[in-house]
Amino acid sequence: MVEKSHGNYDLSFKYLAQAGRVYPLLKVVPFMQSILYLLLGDYARGWRLYESRFEQADGKSRKLDAAISEPLCVAQINNKRLLVYDEQGAGDIIMMLRYIPLLADICQVTVVAPLPIVPLIQAQNWPCAVTGRYDGKSADFDFAVPIMSLPRLFSATPANIPPSPYLRAPEPLRPKGGPLRVGLAWSGNPEQTENGLRSIS
Numbered sequence: 430m431v432e433k434s435h436g437n438y439d440l441s442f443k444y445l446a447q448a449g450r451v452y453p454l455l456k457v458v459p460f461m462q463s464i465l466y467l468l469l470g471d472y473a474r475g476w477r478l479y480e481s482r483f484e485q486a487d488g489k490s491r492k493l494d495a496a497i498s499e500p501l502c503v504a505q506i507n508n509k510r511l512l513v514y515d516e517q518g519a520g521d522i523i524m525m526l527r528y529i530p531l532l533a534d535i536c537q538v539t540v541v542a543p544l545p546i547v548p549l550i551q552a553q554n555w556p557c558a559v560t561g562r563y564d565g566k567s568a569d570f571d572f573a574v575p576i577m578s579l580p581r582l583f584s585a586t587p588a589n590i591p592p593s594p595y596l597r598a599p600e601p602l603r604p605k606g607g608p609l610r611v612g613l614a615w616s617g618n619p620e621q622t623e624n625g626l627r628s629i630s
Contacts, residue, residue, distance in 0.1 A: 438465055438468065438469060441461075441465055442462070442465060445458050445461055445462055445465075456481065456484040456485060457485060459478045459481040460478070460479070460481045460482050460484075460485055462478050463475050463476075463477075463478035463479040463481065463482075464479075466478065467479070472580075472584075472585060472586045473584065476580050476581035476584075476585065477581065479577075479578075479581065480578065480581065482577075490516045490517060490575065490577065491516065492575070493512070493514040493541070493563055493573060493575070494512075494563070494565070494567050494573060496567040497512060497567045497570050497571075497572060497573035498571075498572055498573070499572060499573060499574055499575075499578070500572045500574060500582060502582065503535070503582060503583060505572065506532070506535065506536045506571070506572055507535050507536060508535070508536060508537075509536045509537070509571040509572055510536070510537045510539075510569065510570045510571045510572075511532060511536045511537065511538050511539070511570065511571065511572050511573070511574065512539050512541065512563075512569075512570040512572070512573040512574070513529070513532065513538060513539070513540045513541070513573075513574055513575075513576055513579070514540075514541040514563065514573065514574075514575060514576065515541055515542045515543055515546075515575075515576055516575045516576060516577055517577055518617070518618055518621065519543065519545070519546060519618075520617065521576075521577055522542060522543070522546060522576055523546070523549070523596070525576040525577060525579050525580075526549075526550065526553075526576075526595065526596065527590070527591040527593075527595040527596075528579040528580075528582075528583060528591060529550070529553075529555055529557060530553075530555055530591070530595070531583070531591060532557070532579075533555050533556045533557045538555075538556075538557035538558070539557065539558040539559075539560065539569075539570070540557055540558070540559045540560070541560055541561070541562070541563045542559065542560075542561060543561065544561040547559055547560070547561045548599050549596065549598075549599060551599075552597060552598065552599035552600065553596060553597065615628065615629055616628040616629070
């Protein structure tokens, strides 16, 4: 996506459309279109097409349990048992945690997260269950949703994204007096294909 990286969005759409016509089974086309739509502010179309990430060959996104239905809208999960599970990287998961309190207000939530992130979620004291491992008991849930699908579920736009701050550090990591201490991440996961575009180390 050279044109995207240079901000040539019209050309990006043109080339993607051409690729889709020539190679109709090329799964990356709708996914890259979703990124472009989100960049341009067409959030409804962008979040809808972003679901095509599950068809990508890199396998970064996966469905946890096909036996559990995925909700199509927030109204479906009212007073239901919802499983929210992790996908992609730690940074993506942490960004999407902002939706957990909203979910906990309307349904019974269980969050499956990587073990290193579990203490962070538990420190928020949100009314939800948190685990580092899914036990495969699909009958325990009415619906399941991958965490990166929560913006689609809530029809996210800049006007309605839950604001910051929405997280606090676990108690053992909080400074005991003194000046504010801030940690900076100099690099992302070196195995991420575009890590060189986002790291400063």
